[in-house]
Amino acid sequence: MTTLIHFLLIALGFILLIKGADFLVDGASSLAKRFHVSDIMIGLIVVAMGTSAPELVINLISGTVMTTEGTHDVVFGNIIGSNIFNVFLILGVSAMIYPLTVGKNALLKEIPFSVVITIIFFILANDVLFFNAESNQLSHYDAVILPVLFGFFIFYIFMNIKKNPSSSEINNTKIHGNLKTALMIIGGISGLVFGGQLIVDNAIIIARSFDVSEKLIGLTILAAGTSLPELATSAVAAFKKNSDLAIGNIIGSNIFNLLLVLGLTTSVHAPLGFNIEFNTDLYISMAGTAMLFIFMYTFGRYKLDRIEGFIYLVCFGLYMWFLINRQ
Numbered sequence: 312m313t314t315l316i317h318f319l320l321i322a323l324g325f326i327l328l329i330k331g332a333d334f335l336v337d338g339a340s341s342l343a344k345r346f347h348v349s350d351i352m353i354g355l356i357v358v359a360m361g362t363s364a365p366e367l368v369i370n371l372i373s374g375t376v377m378t379t380e381g382t383h384d385v386v387f388g389n390i391i392g393s394n395i396f397n398v399f400l401i402l403g404v405s406a407m408i409y410p411l412t413v414g415k416n417a418l419l420k421e422i423p424f425s426v427v428i429t430i431i432f433f434i435l436a437n438d439v440l441f442f443n444a445e446s447n448q449l450s451h452y453d454a455v456i457l458p459v460l461f462g463f464f465i466f467y468i469f470m471n472i473k474k475n476p477s478s479s480e481i482n483n484t485k486i487h488g489n490l491k492t493a494l495m496i497i498g499g500i501s502g503l504v505f506g507g508q509l510i511v512d513n514a515i516i517i518a519r520s521f522d523v524s525e526k527l528i529g530l531t532i533l534a535a536g537t538s539l540p541e542l543a544t545s546a547v548a549a550f551k552k553n554s555d556l557a558i559g560n561i562i563g564s565n566i567f568n569l570l571l572v573l574g575l576t577t578s579v580h581a582p583l584g585f586n587i588e589f590n591t592d593l594y595i596s597m598a599g600t601a602m603l604f605i606f607m608y609t610f611g612r613y614k615l616d617r618i619e620g621f622i623y624l625v626c627f628g629l630y631m632w633f634l635i636n637r638q
Contacts, residue, residue, distance in 0.1 A: 317513040324509030325539075331502020332543030335361055338495030340553060341487045349414075354548075354559020355421065355566075356468055361500035362540035362560060363567040365507035366393055369537055370576040383583045387436075388529020389537060390573055391592045394429075394565045395530075396538040398599035399627035404542065405549035405557045406620025412554040413603075413613050420467075421562050426600045428460060432569050433593050436585040447585040449577045457574030464566055503540035511536035530592065530634060558615075565600070595630060599623070 335358060343353040370386050405411060413422075435453045438444035487495065514532045523532070541564050548557040577583055606619045 314517065317517055320513045321510050324506040324513070327502040327506030327509065328539050328543050329506075329547075331499045331504075331506055332540065332547045333499070334495045334502065335499025335544055336547045336551065336553065336556060337485075338487070338492050338499055339556065340551075341485065341492045342496065345486050345489075345492070349555060352468060352471065352559070354556040355563035356465070357496065358544060358556060358560045359563025359567050361496070362503060362544050363564045363572060364500060364504045365511070365537040365540060366390060366568050367572045367575065368504065368508065369511060369533055370572055371579060383580070384524075384526040384586055385529045385533065386573075386576060386580075386583060387585060387589050388526050389533040390568045391589055391596060392530035392534025393538045393541075393568055394596045395592060395599060395630065396534050396627075397541050397561045397565055398596065398603065399623045399630065401538065401542045401545050402558075402561055402603065402615065403620045403623030403627060405545045405561075406615040406623070407617050408546060408549040409552055409554070410617060410620075411549065411557055411615040413558055413607055413615065414555060421559075421566075422600060422604050424464065425562050425565050426597055426604075428566060428569050429593065429597050429600070431460070432457075432573070433590070433597075437587065437590065439587075447587060448582040449573065449585065451578075451581045454574060454577035454581050457570045457577065461566075461570035461574060464570065503543070507536055507539050510539060526586065526588070527634065531631075599626070602626075 339353045339358050342357065343349065366389060369389055402411070434441050435456065436447055436449060438447050440447075511533060514536055515528060518528055518532050541560055545557040545560050548554075548560065602623070603615065606615055607613050610616045610618060
């Protein structure tokens with residue numbers, strides 16, 4: 312009976328998640344059209360921040376949890392796993408629903424920036440390898456560096472909006488009143504956060520009954536659960552043929568996760584012990600984002616086609632197989 316209750320709560324979480332994504336996409340699109348801001352910019356800021364909220368909540372809570380080796384596997388597994396889920400699973404599913412066109416500006420700036428910050432995070436976390444330290448961790452200094460980089464990213468976004476105030480490419484989007492738009496965005500984000508929380512909490516309870524490790528929980532259950540808002544939002548955006556919002560949501564969420572979520576988590580719980588086994592997952596995360604850049608010059612130019620989405624899904628399946636076998 313207890314297990315049945317957990318499964319029912321997970322089902323309720325999915326309902327909140329799907330409806331929240333629908334409200335958020337419609338509200339964000341309305342906001343973009345009203346203020347003549349491109350979908351990619353709304354996706355990179357408003358939608359990405361909203362869908363990254365579960366990662367932030369989970370990490371702030373789990374920052375006190377350490378394994379016997381003194382590492383914070385749940386924290387890093389959640390973020391790194393979420394970014395892998397975002398690229399391979401969510402972009403794959405979204406592209407299979409509807410081929411995603413990527414703007415040239417996003418291709419040349421936002422996507423490479425996502426790769427660069429992953430490399431920077433890799434360097435900051437591997438203190439033994441790069442700085443001859445006694446242990447690998449994110450320190451109080453890193454808690455300053457990551458938010459500063461995030462500040463540069465936000466500054467770039469707003470400068471781009473100021474430079475291109477009329478770059479919106481939204482078609483057939485209904486403009487709602489200011490109050491309704493705000494309520495749709497806030498309500499959508501709330502549905503995503505509470506729905507994701509219900510799914511994650513109850514999935515962890517079920518998983519722990521099977522003695523699953525903290526690292527695997529972070530990379531799979533937590534990563535999948537906290538990536539559900541991105542999946543729901545990007546899938547709905549793709550279904551509504553809003554490619555910019557779908558792409559911006561994923562790239563923006565990955566940037567938010569590494570810079571803002573980990574930055575805030577580190578500032579609260581520093582130092583965060585880093586397990587070097589996550590380096591392999593970081594390589595996979597960087598490869599997935601680099602693949603997106605390469606795909607823009609194959610098949611349909613500046614477009615993530617269904618066949619490329621299928622390749623992403625195959626790679627995701629192989630990664631899941633690798634995780635299970637590594638465990």
